[in-house]
Amino acid sequence: MKFQYIAMEREYGSGGREIARKLSEITGIPCYGREIIEAVSKEQNISISQIDHYEESVTNSFLYTIFALGKALSGDSDMLTKEGHIFVAEQKVIRQMAEKGPAVFVGHCAAEALKTNQGLLRVFIRCDMEEKRKRIIEEYKIPENKVESTIHKFDHKRANYYYANTARKWTDFHNYDLILDSGTLGVDGCISALKGFLQ
Numbered sequence: 717m718k719f720q721y722i723a724m725e726r727e728y729g730s731g732g733r734e735i736a737r738k739l740s741e742i743t744g745i746p747c748y749g750r751e752i753i754e755a756v757s758k759e760q761n762i763s764i765s766q767i768d769h770y771e772e773s774v775t776n777s778f779l780y781t782i783f784a785l786g787k788a789l790s791g792d793s794d795m796l797t798k799e800g801h802i803f804v805a806e807q808k809v810i811r812q813m814a815e816k817g818p819a820v821f822v823g824h825c826a827a828e829a830l831k832t833n834q835g836l837l838r839v840f841i842r843c844d845m846e847e848k849r850k851r852i853i854e855e856y857k858i859p860e861n862k863v864e865s866t867i868h869k870f871d872h873k874r875a876n877y878y879y880a881n882t883a884r885k886w887t888d889f890h891n892y893d894l895i896l897d898s899g900t901l902g903v904d905g906c907i908s909a910l911k912g913f914l915q
Contacts (some may be wrong), residue, residue, distance in 0.1 A: 729848030749822035
């Protein structure tokens with residue numbers, strides 16, 4: 717089966733962003749990750765650093781999550797916190813980007829925004845700790861003594877943001893159609909696997 721959209725979530729240090737970017741280069745299909753935040757920044761007249769801060773401080777209250785989901789579906793951001801406004805804006809931008817044609821989306825709960833779209837493949841990229849450590853030290857240039865705390869910081873942020881805006885656990889593999897281990901398959905192996913699914 718072929719798909720039009722890939723919505724990718726990934727563990728920090730798994731190489732997910734690199735996989736998405738290289739997949740985009742090979743297939744000629746646009747990749748949107750940071751571009752989502754940039755579009756929201758321009759539309760909402762708010763700095764990217766402020767958006768990053770709001771994403772980090774989002775509440776993981778279940779009641780807030782149910783309320784925010786209802787607002788996001790309707791496109792109405794009234795009575796939401798600033799974090800909620802950002803989420804609604806991101807979901808809107810993702811849907812607008814998808815209207816332009818096939819695309820790869822990285823993070824930002826893209827699968828939630830596109831859940832009614834035909835041809836959506838929900839992907840999670842994971843990796844064992846040793847491979848993540850190696851990549852984080854060699855490629856991300858994070859000091860060895862800060863690797864674990866950095867992984868915890870980013871994965872905790874992603875998990876909180878995902879739960880706050882979907883009411884589901886980020887690492888629950890039932891949320892995805894395909895789980896790829898970049899440590900076992902390598903970046904190129906993951907790209908080859910994903911390339912076969914795209915139209």
